[in-house]
Amino acid sequence: MNNTRRKFFKQGLAGALLVGTASFARAGITDPVKPKAPKATNPFRLGMAGYTFVNFDIDKTLDIMEKLDVHYLCIKDFHLPFTSTDEQIAAFHAKLAAKKVTGYAVGPIYMKSEAEIDNAFAYAKRVGVKTIVGVPNYELLPYVDKKVKEYNFNYAIHLHGPDIATYPDATDVWNHTHMLDPRIGMCLDVGHDLRNGCDPVADLKKYHTRVFDVHIKDVTEASKAGKGIEIGRGKIDFPALIRMLREVNYTGVCSLEYEKDMKDPFLGIAESIGYFKAVSDIA
Numbered sequence: 001m002n003n004t005r006r007k008f009f010k011q012g013l014a015g016a017l018l019v020g021t022a023s024f025a026r027a028g029i030t031d032p033v034k035p036k037a038p039k040a041t042n043p044f045r046l047g048m049a050g051y052t053f054v055n056f057d058i059d060k061t062l063d064i065m066e067k068l069d070v071h072y073l074c075i076k077d078f079h080l081p082f083t084s085t086d087e088q089i090a091a092f093h094a095k096l097a098a099k100k101v102t103g104y105a106v107g108p109i110y111m112k113s114e115a116e117i118d119n120a121f122a123y124a125k126r127v128g129v130k131t132i133v134g135v136p137n138y139e140l141l142p143y144v145d146k147k148v149k150e151y152n153f154n155y156a157i158h159l160h161g162p163d164i165a166t167y168p169d170a171t172d173v174w175n176h177t178h179m180l181d182p183r184i185g186m187c188l189d190v191g192h193d194l195r196n197g198c199d200p201v202a203d204l205k206k207y208h209t210r211v212f213d214v215h216i217k218d219v220t221e222a223s224k225a226g227k228g229i230e231i232g233r234g235k236i237d238f239p240a241l242i243r244m245l246r247e248v249n250y251t252g253v254c255s256l257e258y259e260k261d262m263k264d265p266f267l268g269i270a271e272s273i274g275y276f277k278a279v280s281d282i283a
Contacts, residue, residue, distance in 0.1 A: 039281045042242070044250050046276065047072030047104065049215055049257035050079055052265065058092070062099040064266060068273045072253045074133060074213070075103045082123050089127055104253055105213060107133025108158040108187070114143050121147045133158050133187045133213055138166060138176060145180045155184045156212040161192030162224040169196040170203035174210060185210030189257065190236055191217035195226045201240045208248035215257040216241075216276060228259035231272035238279050 048070055053061040058079045065073065073096065080092050080103075096103055106129055109120045117140060124132050131154045136144050148155050157177065159167045167173050170193050173186040188211045190200035204211060218234030219226035231238060245254070256276070258269050 040246070042246060042280050044214075044245050045072055045253045046070055046273070046280075047074060047253040047255040049074045049255040050076030051108070052256065052258045052262075052269065054078060055263050058095060062096065062101060064269065065101055066099045068270060070256075070273060071101050072104045072255065073101050074105045074107060074253070074255050075127065075129070076107070077109070077123075080106075080127065082119060084126075086126065093128070103127065103129060105129050105131035105133055105156070107156075109134050111136040111140060111144075114140065117143055117147055121151050121153065124153060125151060130154060131156060131212055135160075135167065141176060141180060141184075144184060148181045148183045153183065154212040156187040157185070158187040158215070159189050159192055159196075161189070161195035163192075169193050169198045170200070170207050171198065174207050177210065182210070183212075185212045187213040187215055189215040189217070190241060191215070191219040191226070191228065191234075191257075194222050194235060195219055195224060197222065201237060201244050204241070204244050204250070205248060208250060211248075211250060211252070213252055214245075214250070214254045216254050216272075217257050217259065218272070230260070230268045230275070231256070232275035232279075238276065242280055 048061075048065055050061070050073060053064075054076070061073070061079065065071070080089065084092070093103065106124050106127055109132065111117045111120055111134055117136065120132060120134060133156045134144070135158050144155055157167055157173045159169055159173055162168055167176075170186060170188055177184045177186070186207065188200065188204060188207075193200040193203055216231065218229050218231045218236045220229050220234050221227075222235050226235070254276070256269065256272055258265050258272055260268050
């Protein structure tokens with residue numbers, strides 16, 4: 001055993017000396033520098049889903065977004081309540097603008113009655129956005145159709161995988177909406193779509209004309225047992241997803257909805273945003 005170890009170290013030392021000699025011999029020769037490939041041109045924008053920050057106020061939310069150089073936020077009502085006055089809404093937008101953030105949509109908002117739908121559309125109009133991420137009861141879809149025509153908003157139904165009976169995946173949303181106003185479609189949550197046994201890349205291609213928002217996340221398993229994890233560590237094929245976003249010319253926002261360690265999510269958020277940005281540049 002000792003002879004074997006001595007032989008290993010002698011060989012290792014000899015190899016190191018050879019490498020060192022070669023490096024010395026080439027010291028005066030300049031290696032050709034390969035230019036970096038140009039960054040990819042992406043039609044979509046990167047944002048944050050407000051639910052990620054359910055345990056934090058808007059100031060902390062914006063502080064993290066500024067550090068990550070992310071500029072779009074889907075607004076949740078715990079940051080801007082439905083009862084907000086016009087003055088409070090204006091102050092909220094001013095706070096976002098100071099951090100170079102745009103509130104591009106509101107939601108998800110759950111709607112179980114026509115009155116709740118009325119309230120949601122009126123709220124979105126006062127906030128000044130043109131997209132509602134909503135979860136209406138199935139029987140309320142004709143009323144949503146009526147309100148979309150009245151307000152000229154996009155209505156993106158958030159799918160929830162196998163956890164909730166309504167809208168478990170992209171196909172279910174499509175089956176319930178394709179005959180309605182074309183401004184009614186989906187918020188494609190890629191993690192939940194996969195957790196319901198679907199392929200989010202294929203679903204994006206199939207249903208892209210009705211995809212008005214995308215929630216990006218990664219999950220540990222392609223089943224109900226799948227849990228949230230940092231983007232790049234799970235089962236979602238993000239290079240393929242990004243290539244498909246380009247192929248279908250998705251011009252909306254891809255918002256990270258990070259649901260792991262939600263009381264201390266910041267390292268996971270940073271890792272996920274960094275991975276998605278890097279893949280978006282080179283995929």
